[in-house]
Amino acid sequence: DHRPLSERAALNKEALKQSFLDNLFHTQGKFPALASKSDYYLALAYAVRERLLQRWISTAAEYMQKGARTVSYLSAEFLMGPHLGNNLINLGIYDEAKQAMTELGLNFDELLAQEEEPGLGNGGLGRLAACFIDSMATLEIPSLGYGIRYEFGIFHQSIVDGWQVEKTDKWLRYGNPWELQRPEWAVQVKLGGYTEHRSEEDGTLTVRWIPSRLVSGVPYDTPILGYRNNTANTLRLWSAQAPESFDFEVFNRGDYYGAVMQKMSSENLSKVLYPNDEHEGGKELRLEQQYFFVSCSLQDMIRIMQGQRLPLEHFHEKFAVQLNDTHPAIAVAELMRLLVDEHKMPWNRAWQVTCKTFAYTNHTLMPEALERWPLPLFKKVLPRHLEIIFEINARFLDEVRRRYPGDSARVARLSLIDESGPRYVRMAHLACVGSHAINGVAELHTELLKSDVLRDFYELWPNKFSNKTNGVTPRRWMVLANPRLTRLVSDSIGEDWIKHLDQLQKLEPLAESADFRSHWREIKRANKRALAEVIARRCNVAVDPDSMFDVQVKRIHEYKRQHLAALHIIALYLQLKAQPNLELAPRTFIFGGKAAPGYRMAKLMIKLITGIGDVVNRDPMVRDRLKVVFLPNFSVTNGQRIYPAADLSEQISTAGKEASGTGNMKFQMNGALTIGTMDGANIEIREVVGADNFFLFGLTTPQVYALQAQGYRPHDWYEQDPQLREVIDMIRDGYFSRGDASLFRPLVDSLLWHDPYFLFADFRSYVECQQRVGETWVDTERWTRMSILNSARSGKFSSDRSIRDYTKDIWHAPSVPVELLT
Numbered sequence: 001d002h003r004p005l006s007e008r009a010a011l012n013k014e015a016l017k018q019s020f021l022d023n024l025f026h027t028q029g030k031f032p033a034l035a036s037k038s039d040y041y042l043a044l045a046y047a048v049r050e051r052l053l054q055r056w057i058s059t060a061a062e063y064m065q066k067g068a069r070t071v072s073y074l075s076a077e078f079l080m081g082p083h084l085g086n087n088l089i090n091l092g093i094y095d096e097a098k099q100a101m102t103e104l105g106l107n108f109d110e111l112l113a114q115e116e117e118p119g120l121g122n123g124g125l126g127r128l129a130a131c132f133i134d135s136m137a138t139l140e141i142p143s144l145g146y147g148i149r150y151e152f153g154i155f156h157q158s159i160v161d162g163w164q165v166e167k168t169d170k171w172l173r174y175g176n177p178w179e180l181q182r183p184e185w186a187v188q189v190k191l192g193g194y195t196e197h198r199s200e201e202d203g204t205l206t207v208r209w210i211p212s213r214l215v216s217g218v219p220y221d222t223p224i225l226g227y228r229n230n231t232a233n234t235l236r237l238w239s240a241q242a243p244e245s246f247d248f249e250v251f252n253r254g255d256y257y258g259a260v261m262q263k264m265s266s267e268n269l270s271k272v273l274y275p276n277d278e279h280e281g282g283k284e285l286r287l288e289q290q291y292f293f294v295s296c297s298l299q300d301m302i303r304i305m306q307g308q309r310l311p312l313e314h315f316h317e318k319f320a321v322q323l324n325d326t327h328p329a330i331a332v333a334e335l336m337r338l339l340v341d342e343h344k345m346p347w348n349r350a351w352q353v354t355c356k357t358f359a360y361t362n363h364t365l366m367p368e369a370l371e372r373w374p375l376p377l378f379k380k381v382l383p384r385h386l387e388i389i390f391e392i393n394a395r396f397l398d399e400v401r402r403r404y405p406g407d408s409a410r411v412a413r414l415s416l417i418d419e420s421g422p423r424y425v426r427m428a429h430l431a432c433v434g435s436h437a438i439n440g441v442a443e444l445h446t447e448l449l450k451s452d453v454l455r456d457f458y459e460l461w462p463n464k465f466s467n468k469t470n471g472v473t474p475r476r477w478m479v480l481a482n483p484r485l486t487r488l489v490s491d492s493i494g495e496d497w498i499k500h501l502d503q504l505q506k507l508e509p510l511a512e513s514a515d516f517r518s519h520w521r522e523i524k525r526a527n528k529r530a531l532a533e534v535i536a537r538r539c540n541v542a543v544d545p546d547s548m549f550d551v552q553v554k555r556i557h558e559y560k561r562q563h564l565a566a567l568h569i570i571a572l573y574l575q576l577k578a579q580p581n582l583e584l585a586p587r588t589f590i591f592g593g594k595a596a597p598g599y600r601m602a603k604l605m606i607k608l609i610t611g612i613g614d615v616v617n618r619d620p621m622v623r624d625r626l627k628v629v630f631l632p633n634f635s636v637t638n639g640q641r642i643y644p645a646a647d648l649s650e651q652i653s654t655a656g657k658e659a660s661g662t663g664n665m666k667f668q669m670n671g672a673l674t675i676g677t678m679d680g681a682n683i684e685i686r687e688v689v690g691a692d693n694f695f696l697f698g699l700t701t702p703q704v705y706a707l708q709a710q711g712y713r714p715h716d717w718y719e720q721d722p723q724l725r726e727v728i729d730m731i732r733d734g735y736f737s738r739g740d741a742s743l744f745r746p747l748v749d750s751l752l753w754h755d756p757y758f759l760f761a762d763f764r765s766y767v768e769c770q771q772r773v774g775e776t777w778v779d780t781e782r783w784t785r786m787s788i789l790n791s792a793r794s795g796k797f798s799s800d801r802s803i804r805d806y807t808k809d810i811w812h813a814p815s816v817p818v819e820l821l822t
């Protein structure tokens with residue numbers, strides 16, 4: 001054990017208590033009689049922060065001295081979830097902190113619950129970024145997460161009369177103890193205006209960008225601890241501020257109020273997170289946000305290099321920059337601009353550096369989600385970048401023409417500019433051209449990228465492509481979220497699994513021990529009881545912890561098919577009405593997830609689920625055999641209570657639509673069985689757990705394509721399946737909308753006449769599969785065995801494995817263990 005820099009940072013319980021009380025007084029300005037729960041939380045958070053700083057400083061010193069190669073993870077979203085519990089675990093002082101608070105007469109869990117989670121992401125993509133920086137710190141890989149410090153994160157969802165209602169997420173209201181503002185590293189970002197091209201007297205051509213606006217980016221740093229090591233990496237989020245200096249022209253015109261307005265408008269840049277799965281093409285502010293954080297981050301990397309006296313020709317040796325989807329893809333043009341325009345590097349040299357620097361991860365196959373910016377908008381915001389993109393495109397298309405003489409159709413398909421109608425900049429193409437590596441996030445997804453979405457790029461550069469299946473961090477999703485299971489597992493196989501999740505395999509033989517199975521069940525039961533209390537409080541519905549918890553939590557989207565689950569519930573309900581004495585193992589259907597505020601169909605899906613709950617939960621004939629709840633405001637915090645309490649994990653997207661899914665992995669680790677389609681990472685989950693331990697249903701991707709091609713007529717499927725017909729008619733006729741036969745009309749009509757996600761084609765297979773689930777559930781011992789095996793075989797889905805894959809094939813960033821400074 002190492003001696004701390006100061007006694008202030010000692011890790012024992014008594015020192016923690018003292019530091020907590022000191023902070024309550026000196027930081028919060030309160031004494032116990034006056035302090036609120038939030039004051040107590042903040043006092044503990046500051047006490048923990050003091051204990052992080054030594055690691056943070058030691059890590060910075062180590063990296064500086066070693067000149068370490070660094071991974072820059074560029075992401076418009078980091079869905080971190082609460083820090084306090086996670087930091088206590090990674091520091092190895094969770095139990096000490098709990099004990100300290102208890103001895104001071106405080107309720108530790110209540111105190112942890114005070115933290116407002118930084119919800120700076122929409123869903124899977126943002127949470128993946130959070131898991132990845134956790135794993136990089138645990139693997140001691142030098143890394144910087146770069147993103148935006150949104151003042152308002154993902155909206156808060158409540159349910160009123162069965163409808164989603166959004167409220168702003170004021171996460172910074174009581175201050176954020178985990179961040180440090182670094183005003184000394186602020187940078188300036190230009191926007192708008194025009195360019196000037198001049199030939200200098202020495203014959204060189206120079207380009208000047210005369211912007212119409214300047215915004216300054218101020219970094220806020222949050223330490224990211226590795227699990228029980230000395231590494232503390234950094235999450236650096238940029239906040240937009242107006243630079244006072246730029247207002248002088250307006251001031252000189254005496255337009256004081258105009259100047260203040262301009263100041264306010266630049267600060268809007270980091271005001272709010274966009275709900276990314278809303279098809280709102282052409283939002284100027286979103287393009288500005290993307291450019292803002294990308295420019296800040298690249299300028300910051302250049303500053304770091306200059307601080308270490310490294311020439312910019314070596315940029316790609318110092319930094320491996322990963323583009324988390326196309327949101328930061330403008331980085332390709334921005335690095336070119338910085339190197340060529342501002343640092344006078346010749347184009348060809350700069351282009352080599354740029355291509356060796358970037359790697360691009362694609363996260364979706366949905367065509368409407370591929371980012372494109374209308375040319376006029378792009379030119380207005382980033383006039384110089386448009387010129388650079390034209391130049392990159394000209395050189396790239398020359399190469400394409402040399403490779404495929406006469407193939408002008410291919411040239412048009414590959415171009416960075418879509419010219420089939422009104423012109424657009426294609427951000428995925430920019431990312432592909434400017435990166436040396438391109439990856440998908442699950443095996444199927446990568447194959448579909450190669451054969452479909454990015455086919456022409458694959459034919460051009462097959463060696464750039466690889467798969468990197470997603471993963472999730474077992475520190476947050478098992479150790480923190482499921483302490484009971486963690487203890488049982490560690491008591492059985494030791495603690496190594498927390499860093500080497502493959503070791504969970506050692507649980508496999510224990511699936512045959514009746515004693516172990518009984519412990520396993522007790523834990524699930526306790527987790528379910530805890531979730532049942534939350535449900536009682538938030539939904540005012542009493543659910544039975546002995547019923548099967550059948551859970552679907554994820555963003556609400558037609559392709560994820562929450563409404564397919566709804567159709568099944570109605571089918572079960574009808575069965576109970578028809579045969580009141582039917583033997584049916586009690587089930588609790590739990591839904592959670594946010595709908596994009598402008599996505600009407602998704603909001604209607606929520607209303608349908610809550611409408612079904614209103615009918616089913618109250619019907620005495622059901623005799624509590626079915627319960628349906630919609631848990632409001634699904635978030636990282638709520639997820640931590642939900643995954644450990646689930647028996648069945650619903651992963652029922654149309655085959656070929658869900659790039660990977662990561663919730664599926666969180667469920668599996670915590671011992672839920674999956675009912676799922678051959679989509680995303682479900683396929684790999686099934687592969688590792690074995691077909692016998694996975695409930696598979698539905699069309700495969702090729703079958704979906706074939707059905708599509710032959711002409712899918714959902715109304716025919718409706719007519720040919722009496723059970724489906726009865727279910728749909730009931731919704732249509734207003735049974736779940738208090739007789740209002742118009743409410744669900746858009747949803748019913750969409751299914752009957754379009755059904756773009758093939759619910760009707762998969763309905764029969766889903767219902768039959770759910771029947772098998774029910775039969776398996778009643779064999780308690782068998783179900784428990786399967787549950788243990790699911791968890792025991794989840795090692796592949798640790799984000800540590802994902803990060804090892806990335807660094808082995810793409811980043812080549814060696815570990816740098818940190819020596820603690822004393």
Ligand code: 26V
Binds near residue numbers: 125126276279658660
């Ligand atoms: C989807 C859609 C659907 C159509 C409407 C517009 C729109 C906009 C964005 C998106 C998703 C964007 C990227 C994304 O979040 N992908 C998710 O990434 C996760 C991490 O790799 C992965 O597990 C999810 O399957 C994938 O949807």
